[in-house]
Amino acid sequence: MMKSKSMSKNFISSFILFIVIPFIITSVVVNKLYEGVLVSHYNEKTQQNMEQLSMDIELELRRIYLNVAKVSNENELLFLVNNWYEEKDSVKKLEISSKIESKLDYLFAYQGMINSIVFFSKNGQIFKYKDPLYKNDSDVKDSSLYKESIKNRDKVFSINNFNSSDDVNANGVDFLVGISPEYSWYNTATEFIYCEIKTEALNSIYSRFTYDSVGKMIIADPKGKVVISPDKSLLGKNVSQVEYLKDINNKDNNYYKYKKDTMYISKYTSEKSGWTVINIIDDKALTKDTTNIMKILFAIFVVFNLFFILYCKTFFKDILKPIKELIKKMNGIKDGRLDEITNINTNLEEINELGSNYNKMIHDIKNLMVERDLKERERSKEEMKVLQAQINPHFIYNTLNVIKLMAMISKAESIRKVTDSFMKLLSATFRSESTFITVKEELEYLDNYADIMKVRFGDDFNLVVKVEEEVRNLYIIKLVLQPIVENAIVHGINEIDGEKNIIIAGYVSEENLIFEVEDNGRGMSEEEIESIFTSKEKSNKSFNHIGIKNIESRIRLNCGQGYGIKIESEKNKFTKVKLILPILKKES
Numbered sequence: 001m002m003k004s005k006s007m008s009k010n011f012i013s014s015f016i017l018f019i020v021i022p023f024i025i026t027s028v029v030v031n032k033l034y035e036g037v038l039v040s041h042y043n044e045k046t047q048q049n050m051e052q053l054s055m056d057i058e059l060e061l062r063r064i065y066l067n068v069a070k071v072s073n074e075n076e077l078l079f080l081v082n083n084w085y086e087e088k089d090s091v092k093k094l095e096i097s098s099k100i101e102s103k104l105d106y107l108f109a110y111q112g113m114i115n116s117i118v119f120f121s122k123n124g125q126i127f128k129y130k131d132p133l134y135k136n137d138s139d140v141k142d143s144s145l146y147k148e149s150i151k152n153r154d155k156v157f158s159i160n161n162f163n164s165s166d167d168v169n170a171n172g173v174d175f176l177v178g179i180s181p182e183y184s185w186y187n188t189a190t191e192f193i194y195c196e197i198k199t200e201a202l203n204s205i206y207s208r209f210t211y212d213s214v215g216k217m218i219i220a221d222p223k224g225k226v227v228i229s230p231d232k233s234l235l236g237k238n239v240s241q242v243e244y245l246k247d248i249n250n251k252d253n254n255y256y257k258y259k260k261d262t263m264y265i266s267k268y269t270s271e272k273s274g275w276t277v278i279n280i281i282d283d284k285a286l287t288k289d290t291t292n293i294m295k296i297l298f299a300i301f302v303v304f305n306l307f308f309i310l311y312c313k314t315f316f317k318d319i320l321k322p323i324k325e326l327i328k329k330m331n332g333i334k335d336g337r338l339d340e341i342t343n344i345n346t347n348l349e350e351i352n353e354l355g356s357n358y359n360k361m362i363h364d365i366k367n368l369m370v371e372r373d374l375k376e377r378e379r380s381k382e383e384m385k386v387l388q389a390q391i392n393p394h395f396i397y398n399t400l401n402v403i404k405l406m407a408m409i410s411k412a413e414s415i416r417k418v419t420d421s422f423m424k425l426l427s428a429t430f431r432s433e434s435t436f437i438t439v440k441e442e443l444e445y446l447d448n449y450a451d452i453m454k455v456r457f458g459d460d461f462n463l464v465v466k467v468e469e470e471v472r473n474l475y476i477i478k479l480v481l482q483p484i485v486e487n488a489i490v491h492g493i494n495e496i497d498g499e500k501n502i503i504i505a506g507y508v509s510e511e512n513l514i515f516e517v518e519d520n521g522r523g524m525s526e527e528e529i530e531s532i533f534t535s536k537e538k539s540n541k542s543f544n545h546i547g548i549k550n551i552e553s554r555i556r557l558n559c560g561q562g563y564g565i566k567i568e569s570e571k572n573k574f575t576k577v578k579l580i581l582p583i584l585k586k587e588s
Contacts, residue, residue: 072181215281222274467506492521
């Protein structure tokens with residue numbers, strides 16, 4: 001038996017169960033939803049910033065490419081470079097070199113983005129404007145930058161490093177731009193112009209988008225090499241070498257979480273330039289404010305609950321005393337004392353009403369007990385009248401037996417035969433203690449019933465029984481075939497002309513006992529068959545008032561839901577009622 005608790009404890013536990021716990025769950029859910037909205041809003045803003053930053057980078061790269069293209073189309077500059085290739089005198093060559101450098105200084109004045117420019121001639125001569133980062137000139141010619149530029153003249157290409165293992169720029173942060181100018185009257189020898197561009201050119205753009213950013217923003221070139229990052233240890237590394245960025249190119253979405261909720265990572269890759277902007281923010285940094293707010297709310301809620309519980313304890317003391325008095329009175333009622341009237345007078349209207357209703361209940365109980373005694377007396381009288389009106393079944397049976405003897409004395413064989421058949425049917429009906437009988441007994445009762453029906457309707461129908469001998473010893477529900485045969489006679493063959501046949505077949509199929517009652521009567525439509533199982537009306541014209549629907553109910557009640565009745569029929573041809581029963585070798 002479950003241990004009962006006091007009202008105050010029940011209230012406090014219910015308060016915790018239905019108020020505190022739902023509040024905590026709701027707060028956590030709302031906090032998570034708010035954090036989700038906050039993260040979503042932050043990601044939208046970050047995505048816009050990354051798109052704008054990417055566009056500005058594209059514009060800056062375009063400006064750099066235009067400047068490099070301007071070098072390849074500067075007639076005077078290329079003419080001086082070609083003269084430098086051909087000049088044999090070292091003094092004049094130095095003068096030309098000075099003019100070239102002045103020209104380049106003028107072209108890139110105040111920009112500070114050029115680290116080095118190298119001109120390669122088709123004859124193998126090389127002019128260098130400032131010292132490049134690479135060690136060997138052959139590294140340049142072996143690079144994809146050189147090869148792509150030679151294939152596509154007058155088109156600017158960029159790359160971050162060469163494929164050579166000796167390339168000193170492989171770990172650098174500058175990016176490389178190259179162009180192969182067309183040969184002309186002012187350019188007869190220069191086949192490739194190599195430029196090293198400092199990434200500082202992008203820093204001013206980068207700083208505009210990161211001064212008020214919560215996370216950190218990283219810029220990577222088309223090869224995935226980190227070009228700009230607030231974390232200097234990432235510069236020059238490929239994103240695939242960074243633990244939390246190695247799978248960034250495998251993500252379908254532009255936003256994902258690293259290690260559940262550790263950090264949020266957003267990316268935007270320019271379709272034109274292929275440069276990627278990556279934003280990384282720690283989850284705790286992003287949700288710091290909401291976490292602090294939740295802590296304050298929980299602290300306030302805990303203090304409020306403590307005060308509320310103390311108030312409830314004080315409040316319940318004022319109502320527990322009258323309730324305990326009521327309980328004491330009710331226990332007296334349980335012992336049969338119906339004079340336990342209470343007198344409750346408190347400042348609480350509800351408690352006073354409870355006492356009044358209790359007193360009214362005692363009064364009503366007394367009245368109901370008096371009324372019950374009166375009704376019991378009336379019912380006893382009525383039952384006596386019913387018993388007096390009933391006819392003893394044995395009296396009916398004995399009376400029929402007298403009629404049978406009188407028929408025998410009068411030599412009225414037909415009357416004797418009908419009376420004898422009727423007595424056997426009554427004997428089966430009054431044998432109420434037996435639900436199951438043998439198939440042999442059921443068929444005998446059916447023969448007696450058929451004899452009576454032949455007297456009633458005339459001997460104009462044939463009843464053929466085809467039941468195997470081993471089946472006759474099995475057990476079946478009592479009087480389950482008679483109502484079906486009755487329906488076949490009254491509603492089937494009675495309404496047709498010509499030969500009238502009813503065939504009863506009984507056999508064992510698989511693990512079931514099957515009985516089929518088939519007649520060649522008027523048949524039924526699908527609607528009529530359905531109405532047999534759905535109609536609630538009960539016929540009073542049959543011998544035992546048992547319809548097909550009731551037979552099926554008896555079968556399922558006594559044998560299980562897997563058994564029952566199936567009907568097949570065709571209008572004006574036949575009707576076959578199939579009973580599916582269990583195989584019972586002894587009375588169950």
